[in-house]
Amino acid sequence: MSQVTQRSATLSPYGRSTEPDLPPKAAWFFEGVLAAGLGLGSLAVLVLLLWIISPYPESGAGGALHIAADLWLLGHGSSLVRTDTLSGVPAPIALTPLLLAIPPVWLLYRACVQALAHGGEPSGDEDPKSETGSAPADGAGREPMGPLTPLVFVAGGYLLTGAVTVLFASGGPVRADALSALVRLPLFVLCVVAATLWPLGGDVPPEPGRQPGTEAADASVNSHDGSAGSARAAGSAPEAAAARRRLSSLVPYDARLLARRLPRLRTVLTATAVLFGGGLLITLGALLWHVDDVRAAFPRLAGDSWTGQFAVLLLVVALLPNAAVWAAAYVLGPGFALGGGSSAGLLVDGDATGLPPFPLLEALPAQAGGHGFLTSLAAGTVPLAAAATVGWYVAHAAVPEPGRAPGAASRQGTVWVVALVACEIGAGVAALAALSGGALGTEAMAFLGPNWWLTGGAACAWTLLVGAPVALAVRSWRLRGRGPDDDWHQTLARRARWAELKTASGGLMPDFEPRRD
Structure with a gap:
């Protein structure tokens, strides 16, 4: 391919x-x-x-x-x-x-x-070069x-x-x-x-054939045009800038800097991959644990025809990503619906019996509470690992250089960015949960899969409640050893240097207070 x-x-x-x-x-x-x-x-x-x-x-x-x-x-x-x-x-x-x-x-x-x-x-349909063989400077031949x-x-x-x-x-x-x-x-x-x-x-790239700096020149020329359109355009820019400033004032300044410094897309994708990768591992482990029941489900569906059983196997492989999302909803808490009132989840009370003989469904526990303490503990480590991944990424972006306080984000800014990433992860998990479920019939089979808004909300809550403490702890750990020149930037140290310079100048330096930060 x-x-x-x-x-x-x-x-x-x-x-x-x-x-x-x-x-x-x-x-x-x-x-x-x-x-x-x-x-x-x-x-x-x-x-x-x-x-x-x-x-x-x-x-x-x-x-x-x-x-x-x-x-x-x-x-x-x-x-x-x-x-x-x-x-x-x-x-x-x-x-x-x-x-x-x-x-x-x-x-x-x-x-x-x-x-x-x-x-x-x-x-x-146009020659990009002129008759002299050189490309036109004004962008002729380009749309x-x-x-x-x-x-x-x-x-x-x-x-x-x-x-x-x-x-x-x-x-x-x-x-x-x-x-x-x-x-x-x-x-x-x-x-x-x-x-x-x-x-x-x-960001919209400049038009073909136009230099990047010509937009400002065109704006300067149009400002003296006196036309109504240019006046409206000039008046709308300050209003848009003021609106952006009002929205930005709700977020701390260092949080905005940290949000730009953090590779948010990589952070969101990595944490989501950890969550759904853990769900896939749980699914494969459950299939191996119930391998006899899973193997017996193939002839019950397709008979003795090996081509029919191969088609069922292809269907199982195609549904493995859905099973990973459902397992993620299982470990997050809301669980997922199986039709006819059946459900499965760590925090859901429901009955998972009476299901059709499908190989993936054979891996489910017979009762919603059929999982033991070790199973619940192993399942709970998946959202913990995903949230800790977010905290690790945010803390490393909050303190770019270990041991140096200058340039590091504050605790409040760190928590703000963790909350932002948690909302993005919750939105992505909710979208995948909505795509992974659906109907396979009417009445009892009218809906199968996780509830999208409960699953997305649980992913957001796990990320915020676990990721924020991890980010603060890793941030403090990275700041534990200050660099040799950190004391040079302290306010008291600057005032002491100013007093020594004024004393050594013999009265040449004026007598005024040093600039405050």
Whole structure:
């Protein structure tokens, strides 16, 4: 897959051959179509392989391609509808295997990055060089576009391919829910585009062909224009600056400095990875502990057919990320619902019996309180480790140089930044909890998975209550040994030096109080 998605002369619209490239807008649009097509193609190859090796296929190649389209839409969070139920009532399928969402996210994100990287290239229908062979200084042949324009065309190509896929998958015993796809697919694309723009920090690069310093000159020229538009623009800038200052005044100054110094994205991703990695380890450990029950669940679902059991195994692998999120909700406290009133969690009283014979469900305890003290202790270390990771990162950013108090953030600023990171982690955990759950039918199976707002709130509370003390403790530890020149910067030391200099000057220095900090 990585070699297929590499920039090559056969697939990439930004070819390196002597032939003229596509116009930028067409190239960006083709990037979106290519990203969607690669995701669809990979699923189609897998489904067709299973169809070929199946001894008794129930449908032809068209049905297999229909299943691939259904899985592709399900990976984007769109719901499916199953019509051939025993009761005759259509049953929704809205539980998204998170493993199916990883390839579309990666392919679309890579397409957006490619479009942004080539966003300043000259148009394909215009020569970027003048007749003399030199590039024009005024940016002729380049389209003055911001970073949003390439992403809009990439999203358009991706959504067009998605619309065609929805039309193709709108029939059959398991069909796509058009209303759900109309909402979830654009929302999926919007989230990936926002993630692409996040590293830019909201800074719009200068227009192609314009020097970075020309904006100030243009503003100076327009200030003497006397037009109503420039007056409104000049009046809106101080108002926006004043609004930013009012918002910034609510946060301590050293907390703002620490928030800029701290690699927040890395901190959030590392702590979230520790939380869900611990959940995955708990899931795998529970599967190994109940390995006999897990092995017996495969023939109960698929019979003696090895192809059917292999398909069940693929489904289990696709749901392992969901199981990691559910296990994280389990150790955080809120737990997760299993349908029909069944639930599981460290702090949840419920019954986990009477579940269908699915391998992942065989790893659950029979009763909600069936876990022992050692199991609870081991599960509680996962959120503790994630919160301690946040405290460790914040403390190291609060005291960049061990043993030096100058430049270190205060205790209040450290707690502020821990609270900020806790809110970001809570929002991310809540989003993943919402994506990991869903419906697999009606009535008792109307919802399975963790409650998103309870899980996100628990992750935020764990991070704040554990991360703040860890950050303060590590901060104090890093400040325990002061450097040899720390006393030089103290106020009393400066006043003593000032008095000695005034005495040694013999009255040449004026008699006034030293400047106060």
